[in-house]
Amino acid sequence: MPEGLPTKKKAAFTLSEVLITLGIIGVVAAMTLPTVLNDIQDKQFKTAFKKQYSVIAQVVQKAYLEEGETPAPNKDWRQMPKYFCRMQKELNALKSGTICPDNIDDMSYEIGGWEGDTDWPSTGEYYWHKENEWFDKQGKPYFRNPAYSALAMLLPDGTLLQxxxxNQIFIDVNGYKKPNVIGRDIFYIIVNNNRITPTFLYESYGSNGSINGCSGSEYSVQITSRNYKQDCESGSGWGCSMLYLLD
Incomplete structure (x- = not known):
């Protein structure tokens, strides 16, 4: 370049401009990253739920083929021991709230096979969330009837089953790990007579067909073919179970 001519300077960012830009990027990332991570996690929970649904459906069908019956809906809970013990064995449960005999075939489905709470063969360990340690999708602390506390188990992959x-089975595919929220990592399935199918409980059993209905009206929800999508999006979260199974 000839002497005496002005040189052309290259444009550059000042330090303050760089810091401001990095700050904006950080704020945007902080706002969007939790949503992205939750979406990824929810997809994993959904996949895990559908897998557990398939496995449990096979176990229920096997129990029916071997026994010729499964516990009828809305019956006395003392019908449950043999059925629960068979599920516990087939699912290779690591831990359970019920002590099962070596020979399950010696047990009976008859009501009163064990006379009331005091004779129930409980291990004294309850493998579900305590009251106020699990929540509906709106953040409301949830509760389940303690009479069924012994009918819970911990599976090898960490899943909790209650x-x-x-005639209802609650599943936490994430076990004791958070979020412990209905519709995210907690779902339900229905034992519909001799099998498990995607079932709208209210439409199958009428006024008795409420999810968690035995735990009181404050903690029960009626999920129907008309409201399950809305419930999943902005309600209790129980509707997500049907939404994912019918997806």
Whole structure:
């Protein structure tokens, strides 16, 4: 370049401009990252739920083929021991709230096989969340009938399974780990007579067909073919179970 001509300087960012830009990127990342991570986690929970649904459906069908019956809906909870013990064995449960005999075939489905709470063969360990340690999708602390506390088990992959209200099974695919929220990592399935199918409980059993209905009206929800999508999006979260199974 000839002497005396002005040189052309290259444009550059000042330090303050760089810091401001990095700050904006950090704020945007902080706002969007939790949503992205939750979406990824929810997809994993959904996949895990559908897998457990398939496995449990096979176990229930096997029990029916071997026994010729499964506990009828809305019956006395003392019908449950043999059925629960068979599920516990087939699912290779690591731990359970019920002590099962070596020979399950010697047990009976008859009501009164064990006379009331005091004779129930409980291990004294309850493998479900304590009251106020699990929540609906709106953040409300949840509760389940303690009469069914012994009908819960811990599976090898960490899944918690709670039999409730004689014909419902709660599943936490994430075990004791958070979030412990209905519709995210907690779901339900229905034992519909001799099998498990995607079932709208209210439409199958009428006024008795409420999810968690044996735990009181404050903690029960009626999920129907008309409201399950809305419930999943902005309600209790129980509707997500049907939404994912019918997806």
């Amino acid at each position: 039999y409730i209200c004689a």
